Amino acid sequence: MQLVRQKEDKTQHGHRYAAGPRGRFGVAVAALLVAALGTACSSGSEAPEKPKAGKGTEAGAAGALSAAEKAxxxxxxxxxxAKKWGLVKPPLTAPAAPKEKxxxxxxxxxxxxxxxxYPPVFTTVPTEDKVVFLTIDDGAEKDPEFLKMxxxxxxxxxxxLSDYVVNDNYPYFKQMQAAGVTLNNHTLNHRYMPALSYEKQRQEICGQQDTxxxxxxxxxxxxxxxxxxxxxxxLRAAKSCGIKAVPLWNAEAFTNRMDYREWDRDLHPGDIILxxxxxxxxxxxxxxxMIRHVMKTVTDKGYSVARLEDYL
Ligand SMILES: [Zn+2]
Known part of the structure; x- marks a missing residue:
């Protein structure tokens, strides 16, 4: 057990960006299967009672009209x-949440x-929808303009969220939560996990769950x-603290650039952006x-930003 863990530590230090395109094909195959199951969608997602969406027929056209007007x-x-916030193009509207996750x-x-x-570790969600997911980490900056935007x-x-940077202003994140944002776990103190014992890691993760x-x-x-x-x-600690999934990312957004994990330096359907x-x-x-920059990139490439929780 100890030997195995040491070996893993070695292979996992700092090589997270190096995974080649091979990984994408596995994801792509899964995406095809999923797409075959449930891409009929589009209208009526917000209606309290969904009319039965006939697969590829005109069924529910009357209901679709008001939905179209709403849209x-x-x-x-x-x-x-978009104009007010200085975006060149308005963000594209995400498709309805998939009926089957x-x-x-x-x-x-x-x-x-x-x-x-253990909970799955992934950088892209298998989907054929032209969507990406935006995830924001840590919590040091608490910009009210960002919430508004x-x-x-x-x-x-x-x-x-990592508590050590969040704990001086919980109300800011309460406001975020009230706007529909899900607050997830990024540990108490943002330590480099592989250097810690199982017990220490568990404190960092479960402690943040409790907080x-x-x-x-x-x-x-x-x-x-x-x-x-x-x-x-x-992952063992995370599971024991009630964690179901470990989303990483496939692209990282800054105020003036995007870094990509894949060799093609591009976005793909279902990519998670950090x-x-x-x-x-x-x-x-x-x-x-930063949002202006990431949205320009995402919109120019024809993607919309969807809710990660709708797909998990
Ligand atoms: Zn972080």
Missing amino acids: KAAQRARIVA PEITTRDGFEVEDQEE MQELKIPYTAF IQKQFGKRPTLFRPPYGNYNQDT THFRGREDWKGTMTD
């Missing part, structure tokens, strides 16, 4: 908001020993290890500058 009104509001498995090359017993543009995102539950009334189901580094103990709660001290810009 048009929403798009008009988005155009106004894709089956998430650990990305090739990201497994630990006995991976199947995201709400007015109706851009969904998921937060991964988020106490402060925000909800226990997270998603966990992201600091720096994207983990070993078997990390960025941070950071401000001028760390970046040449503000969080709203």
